[in-house]
Amino acid sequence: MAAIQYKRPARWVPGHGGYLPHRPVCGGEGAHGPVYVGMAEHDGRYILGMIVPSEGVCYVPHDGEAIAKETYYVLGNPGAVTMCWVGASGGYVPSGALEGGRGEDGETLFIGRVMVDGVVSCGKVVPSRGVCLVPYGGAEHSHRDYEVLCSKNIPVKLI
Structure with missing residues (x-):
């Protein structure tokens, strides 16, 4: 009998500057071109955020900044x-949502995005707080309405 192997829907790849x-997950159009889903270490934790290639950095929302x-x-x-962004609000996380890490208390966080001043910003959905937290304009912004990154399908192959 053949075994079934699922393709991994996503993976984190180290980056710098x-x-x-190949095949980065785009979060949408930022102020200076496309932004991508990212994560970076800060104060011993990995925090979801957005990569702005034109600036060579990943911005993460943390403690209001x-x-x-x-x-x-x-x-x-x-x-x-196949991935898609699905609208949600108030802490709701749709089926197929990609996990993006854990909060300080161990809560599962999800990859989210919002529109701020006409541009997209990626960050983290915190279900217990009912918000998506994103970095924008030097500050951390909290939004009750957001989109969550979900996988629509995960191909399988027989091995």
Whole structure:
């Protein structure tokens, strides 16, 4: 009997100074071009944020600030997984949502994005607080209405 193997929907790839791997996950159009889903270490924790290639950094929202990090991780889509952004609000997380890490208390966080002043900013959905937190304009912004990154399909193959 053949075994079934699922393709990995996404993976975190190390980056620095604007580097993007093959097939990075785009978060949308920022103030200076496309932005990408990212994560960076800050104060011993990994925080979801957005990579702005034209600035060579990943911005992460933390304690009211948008913190720029030159060393980060880029979310890549290594396979033929179809991803989409699904509208949500108030802490709701749709089926197929991609996990993006854990909060200080161990809560599962999800990859989210919002529109701020006509541009997209990526960050973290915190279900217990009912918001998506994103970096923008030097500050951390909290939004009750947001979109969550979800996988529509995960291809399988027999091995």
